[in-house]
Amino acid sequence: MSSVIIxxxxxxxxxxxxxxxxDLEIGKGEFLVLLxxxxxxxxxxxxxxxxxxxxxxxxxxxxxxNVTWEQPKDRGIGMVFQSYALYPQMTVEGNLAxxxxxxxxxxxxxxxxxxxxxxxxxxxxxxxxKPAQLSGGQRQRVAIGRALVRDVDVFLFDEPLSNxxxxxxxxxxxxxxxxxxxxxxxxxxxxxxxxxxxxxxADRIAIMRDGAVQQLADPATIYxxxxxxxxxxxxxxxxxxxxxxxxxMNSDPFxxxxxxxxxxxxxxxxxxxxxxxxxxxxxRPEHIFMDKAAEDLPFRAEAVVEVIEPMGAxxxxxxxxxxxxxxxxxxGQTAIKKGDRIAVGxxxxxxxxxxxxxxxxx
Amino acid sequence: MADTGALNRAGVAAGTIPRELxxxxxxxxxxxxxxxxxxLYGTLFVMAVYYLLPLYVMVVTSLKGMPEVRLGNIxxxxxxxxxxxxxxxxxxxxxxxxxxxxxxxxxxxxxITVPSVILSIAIASINGYALANWxxxxxxxxxxILIIGAFIPYQVMLYPIxxxxxxxxxxxxxxxxxxxxxxxxxxxxxxxxxxxxSSIPEELFKAARVDGAGFWGIYFKIMLPMSLPIFVVAMIxxxxxxxxxxxxxxxxxxxxLYPMTVQLNNIVNSVQGVKEYNVNMAATIITGLVPLIVxxxxxxLFVRGIAAGxxxx
Numbered sequence: 001m002s003s004v005i006i007x008x009x010x011x012x013x014x015x016x017x018x019x020x021x022x023d024l025e026i027g028k029g030e031f032l033v034l035l036x037x038x039x040x041x042x043x044x045x046x047x048x049x050x051x052x053x054x055x056x057x058x059x060x061x062x063x064x065x066n067v068t069w070e071q072p073k074d075r076g077i078g079m080v081f082q083s084y085a086l087y088p089q090m091t092v093e094g095n096l097a098x099x100x101x102x103x104x105x106x107x108x109x110x111x112x113x114x115x116x117x118x119x120x121x122x123x124x125x126x127x128x129x130k131p132a133q134l135s136g137g138q139r140q141r142v143a144i145g146r147a148l149v150r151d152v153d154v155f156l157f158d159e160p161l162s163n164x165x166x167x168x169x170x171x172x173x174x175x176x177x178x179x180x181x182x183x184x185x186x187x188x189x190x191x192x193x194x195x196x197x198x199x200x201x202a203d204r205i206a207i208m209r210d211g212a213v214q215q216l217a218d219p220a221t222i223y224x225x226x227x228x229x230x231x232x233x234x235x236x237x238x239x240x241x242x243x244x245x246x247x248x249m250n251s252d253p254f255x256x257x258x259x260x261x262x263x264x265x266x267x268x269x270x271x272x273x274x275x276x277x278x279x280x281x282x283x284r285p286e287h288i289f290m291d292k293a294a295e296d297l298p299f300r301a302e303a304v305v306e307v308i309e310p311m312g313a314x315x316x317x318x319x320x321x322x323x324x325x326x327x328x329x330x331x332g333q334t335a336i337k338k339g340d341r342i343a344v345g346x347x348x349x350x351x352x353x354x355x356x357x358x359x360x361x362x
Numbered sequence: 363m364a365d366t367g368a369l370n371r372a373g374v375a376a377g378t379i380p381r382e383l384x385x386x387x388x389x390x391x392x393x394x395x396x397x398x399x400x401x402l403y404g405t406l407f408v409m410a411v412y413y414l415l416p417l418y419v420m421v422v423t424s425l426k427g428m429p430e431v432r433l434g435n436i437x438x439x440x441x442x443x444x445x446x447x448x449x450x451x452x453x454x455x456x457x458x459x460x461x462x463x464x465x466x467x468x469x470x471x472x473x474i475t476v477p478s479v480i481l482s483i484a485i486a487s488i489n490g491y492a493l494a495n496w497x498x499x500x501x502x503x504x505x506x507i508l509i510i511g512a513f514i515p516y517q518v519m520l521y522p523i524x525x526x527x528x529x530x531x532x533x534x535x536x537x538x539x540x541x542x543x544x545x546x547x548x549x550x551x552x553x554x555x556x557x558x559x560s561s562i563p564e565e566l567f568k569a570a571r572v573d574g575a576g577f578w579g580i581y582f583k584i585m586l587p588m589s590l591p592i593f594v595v596a597m598i599x600x601x602x603x604x605x606x607x608x609x610x611x612x613x614x615x616x617x618x619l620y621p622m623t624v625q626l627n628n629i630v631n632s633v634q635g636v637k638e639y640n641v642n643m644a645a646t647i648i649t650g651l652v653p654l655i656v657x658x659x660x661x662x663l664f665v666r667g668i669a670a671g672x673x674x675x
Contacts, residue, residue, distance in 0.1 A: 052568050073574030085565035089587040098583075099573030146573070158565075 003187040009058035036208035078147025086131035229359040260322035266349040278356035288328035294345030424643035451645035457628035467625030478543035490555025512549035
């Protein structure tokens, strides 16, 4: 059963097309993350779902009701904002009660719902305080509570963790995940530019660019089988290695890029797209191994170390392999230095190959 | 300073400077009686005296009797303090035919200022709120027209408004004058409120909409409680502006409804008999008292509000 359906949704401001005929179907209780760099239209889409922006074309259904032209309050949604957006003149309790009072919920019911939300979010001791007296993490908890008390079908998060420091962000991330598990039937749509948030929280991720969805899939698929070059480059840190080359389709297909020749017998080509021609070969840094670990891998070669970046837990190595730059990750305890010649290897089955012109996955 | 400190530490560490001689060098830069301070405070003092002197002369003169005023020593303090001129200015000074003093003008001014201030601020704040947050179709056009209104000289509109008020049957009444003040306050006040409301984070407004508050709900429950400083600024601008207004008062009302400023002018400029400088001074101070009190009472909020409204355009 679908909770939110977006049907051919477009939005333009004058001549500028911000969202272009989007179709999206989000299941009940699903956690969908809208991921993209700034300006891709992800927050705009969320505002459209919330009813804070009037759309130019298309329809929006929430819980099987056409809410395209309904007021935000009637859509059965709760929203959490990046800047928390707590009403500064009201106490925490007042903030939580505001929406319920507007909906003329009886007093006893309001008290009950506030107590429940406060318990779930551990904000009971803060109820009498003003937002100015709270820390960033506490404020965002209250903001989540404001959506929680309204007992809505769909939670909308607009970069809720972006204003917090790294430690709090990690804490609250887990808490949001826990909350989602606790509220089984509540759908959550979560906008972020942080791929770690997206990977950890999402059931499915929609990667957006220029007002269109590039790929909509579960995190593992997005990571392992990116549908195009943009998605491959956007997901993953450190960033995926790209090598320009030619695809040669013999009985044994291989990639030729200068002196580099990678056999692709193990690579699973998708559908019908595999043809000879210019391609971009992508290999994730964490899928490249060195020395002993590389011994059994189908592809092996010798690389020269150019730069090493120790990051504690692991070390990022920038190397040159047959004239092409390859970054890869090794254990933090490594002894390799600049100028070392090392054996590296990878499994071409884990690669992603894209058509050089269309940038689509082959 | 930081590098001499570092040098010192380095010196101490290297053993080249004896520990007791090291430490911050140079004079402690905090002497109260220095040449710079004398010039600074001296200049400020002279400026202050320059601006306060007329007020001093007014206060002193208003407390003297006429014989003493005639001596012509305008700077000397009164030998015999008398409040007679103040009483006369308030209660019995003559303007034209009636001799009720300024009191009648004072009450006229109150009856003009209070409704004008309330009405203009109420309407302008709602205007500004709608323009900043609800961005309806044609909002920018509406705003532009309103701002252009602020640049048209009053004199151009003086006579057309006379005709307009006459046709509405409001010419010569206080209601008509209140209406004129309200309309003329609109451009600047709307600009002020619009800028202030645009500086309030938009997400707050969105959150309130999701929470089910409507146009008025958001205005009264979210925006108003956050906007005290800007309301104080608007009140000060309007109270002083309308209280000090002379032109509209003299054009759009009748003699028995003249505001205080017009009456003051009539007292001071009366050509009959002796010029009673002490009464004139007292009358002037009384007239200026209201804006002065408003400034003193709300100075802090005023500064805060001006700063808040000025940030975003």
